[in-house]
Amino acid sequence: MYSELTAAGHDDFVIISAAQDSQGEAAAGKLFDKANVTYHCIVDATHKISTLFGWVNVPSAAWIDEEGRIVRSNEGVYAGEHTIKMGVASMSFGGTAFADATRDWVQKGADSEFVWSAEELREHLKPVSDDTLLADPTFKLGVHFVNDGDGERAQRHFADAQRLSPDNWNYHRQGWTHKSGGHALRMWSKKTKAMRENEPEKAYYDPMGLPGEDVKQSSQVEWIWTTLWRKLRGS
Amino acid sequence: MLVLANDESTTVDSLPDAGPDLWVRTDQLPEATGWELKPEGACLDELCVPLLGDEKTEWVQEHRGAQWLKYSALADKVGQKYVHDDDVWSLGTVPHARHSTLGSGFAPDFEVTDRDGRAIRLSDLRGKKVLLVTWASW
Numbered sequence: 173m174y175s176e177l178t179a180a181g182h183d184d185f186v187i188i189s190a191a192q193d194s195q196g197e198a199a200a201g202k203l204f205d206k207a208n209v210t211y212h213c214i215v216d217a218t219h220k221i222s223t224l225f226g227w228v229n230v231p232s233a234a235w236i237d238e239e240g241r242i243v244r245s246n247e248g249v250y251a252g253e254h255t256i257k258m259g260v261a262s263m264s265f266g267g268t269a270f271a272d273a274t275r276d277w278v279q280k281g282a283d284s285e286f287v288w289s290a291e292e293l294r295e296h297l298k299p300v301s302d303d304t305l306l307a308d309p310t311f312k313l314g315v316h317f318v319n320d321g322d323g324e325r326a327q328r329h330f331a332d333a334q335r336l337s338p339d340n341w342n343y344h345r346q347g348w349t350h351k352s353g354g355h356a357l358r359m360w361s362k363k364t365k366a367m368r369e370n371e372p373e374k375a376y377y378d379p380m381g382l383p384g385e386d387v388k389q390s391s392q393v394e395w396i397w398t399t400l401w402r403k404l405r406g407s
Numbered sequence: 408m409l410v411l412a413n414d415e416s417t418t419v420d421s422l423p424d425a426g427p428d429l430w431v432r433t434d435q436l437p438e439a440t441g442w443e444l445k446p447e448g449a450c451l452d453e454l455c456v457p458l459l460g461d462e463k464t465e466w467v468q469e470h471r472g473a474q475w476l477k478y479s480a481l482a483d484k485v486g487q488k489y490v491h492d493d494d495v496w497s498l499g500t501v502p503h504a505r506h507s508t509l510g511s512g513f514a515p516d517f518e519v520t521d522r523d524g525r526a527i528r529l530s531d532l533r534g535k536k537v538l539l540v541t542w543a544s545w
Contacts, residue, residue, distance in 0.1 A: 184535045188527065190519070192543045197522075199544040204522060212521040218414055221541055223500050224515040236514045236537040240530060249540065278536055290512030297510075306488040309411075309499035313490055316411055316497065325492060332490075342543070349545040356545060 173251065173271055174211050177278050184238070185278045187211035190221045192230055194315040194346055217319075218312045219342055226298050228340040229377060233270065235277055235287070243287045244277070245296060246270060248377030269385040286382065296378075307337035311346075318350055326350060341376075410439040412498040421494060422475055429479040429489065429496050433467070436476060440498060444474075449481050451501060456485060514539075 174187050189211060191200035196217045204213045221227075225234055225245065233249040234242050250266025277284040288296070314329035330347030337343055344363060348356035367374055379385065408421035410431070417439040422430040433444045443450050444467065448457035458466060466477040482489050488499035514537075518528040529537070 182536075185538070186532055186535045187538045187540065188519075188521075188529075190539070190541045192541050193545070195544075201522075203544055212525070212527055213523075214519045214521050214527070216519070216541070220414055220500075221517065221519075221539065224517055225539070227541060231540060231542045233538060233540040234514065236529070236532075236539060238534050238536060240514055240533055241512050242514045274538060281536070293512050294510065302488070305486070305499055305502065306490065309488055309490045309497035312411055312499075313492055313495065313497040316409075316416065316495060317492070329490075329492065345545055346543070 173275060174209065177275065182278050188214065190214045190216045192216055192219045192222055192342055192346065194218070194318055194350075196319075218315050219346070222342055223308050226300065228298065228337070228342055230342060235274065237282070237287075241290070242293055243282075244273075245288075245293065246378070246380040246382075248380060267385065269382040270380060272384065273380075273382050303336040304340075307333040307340065307343060310336060311343050314347065323350060339374075408494045408496065410496050410498065412440050420473075422470055427479075428477055429482075429491070430470075430475045431478045433474045433476050436478070440478065442476075442478075442481070444476060449476070454485075454501075456481065 174185070177185050187209075189204075189209070191204065191214070193199040193215060194217050196215050200215050204215075207213075216222075222230075222232065225232070225242075227245075227247060229247045231249050232247040233245070235244040237243045249270040251271050252266060252268050254266045273284075273286040277286055281287075310329050311333035314326045314333060317323070317326035317329065327347070327350065330343065330350070333343045334340070334347055345356060345360065348359045364376065367376075408419055410417050410419055410429075417435070419435045419439050420432050431439055437443045441451055445455065448455045450456070462480070466480050468475055468477075479489065481487075482498065486502045490497050514529060516528065516530045518526065520526050529539075
């Protein structure tokens with residue numbers, strides 16, 4: 173999308189892609205290299221961008237206009253449809269709804285029908301409690317101890333951050349990656365199952381409200397994973 | 408003592424018998440926290456918090472030939488959360504940086520270095536349309 177739009181003369185369009193990866197370059201570097209893109213790629217080990225923009229899941233994105241205003245902010249913003257293959261099984265997720273809308277915004281600017289007003293942005297902001305705010309330095313303490321080689325202390329702080337901000341998938345999923353043996357996948361299945369059973373009104377990704385969006389699919393992501401996980405375990 | 412703030416970790420002196428509070432030497436304050444003690448108060452970029460009444464005498468004290476600020480009291484006042492594990496203190500995002508901007512519709516400013524070593528400050532990209540995306544390898 174970036175090369176297509178800049179080649180079409182939209183050289184006022186900038187992409188900043190921020191990997192939320194506590195293991196830094198070691199985790200995100202090879203994926204950036206593989207993508208081989210020309211826009212700004214940053215490795216954000218402490219998830220500072222997510223904290224600043226109030227995002228609790230990946231992928232998330234904001235459109236920031238020429239005056240520095242946020243004119244849209246969504247989660248579940250895949251660039252297209254993706255397929256993950258695991259042995260004989262595979263799963264698909266994502267779609268082009270957000271990329272199509274972004275293209276429209278780059279071409280039409282403030283006249284794009286997908287641009288939010290300041291009021292619409294406020295309506296979409298997630299409430300921030302004292303606990304949510306405390307989860308931020310707590311998570312960062314976990315990242316510090318991971319990189320300091322003290323996994324046990326790190327896990328303690330990750331667990332605290334997860335307890336303080338239970339709806340923050342980033343804190344959960346990132347914390348789980350620091351235990352091996354399929355721990356992250358197991359924990360994800362467990363948490364999504366609990367969410368379906370106890371809070372069925374919640375979606376894994378907040379709907380974007382865009383045409384062509386497969387809202388059902390975004391809440392199905394964890395279903396597919398659970399099915400896949402059962403299959404792998406042979407149960 | 409180590410202070411984690413703004414994506415940096417800074418080793419600073421610690422004040423013996425500081426109790427549950429975080430005291431930071433005022434000459435080490437800017438590097439460790441981004442805040443600076445000025446005649447008008449404690450300042451972070453354009454934000455200045457005046458020290459009122461007893462705050463000036465209780466929060467700013469001379470010990471061992473140096474001036475120290477009771478940083479945890481300042482953080483409490485501005486609503487910045489912090490947590491520590493022994494001598495490692497982790498400071499959260501200053502709410503002012505996040506809320507006032509998000510509430511007004513303006514993107515919070517940040518400065519990062521990309522993988523090519525280029526420094527990017529969001530506010531330097533005025534006049535452009537910016538798509539900011541997060542993702543993760545996990």
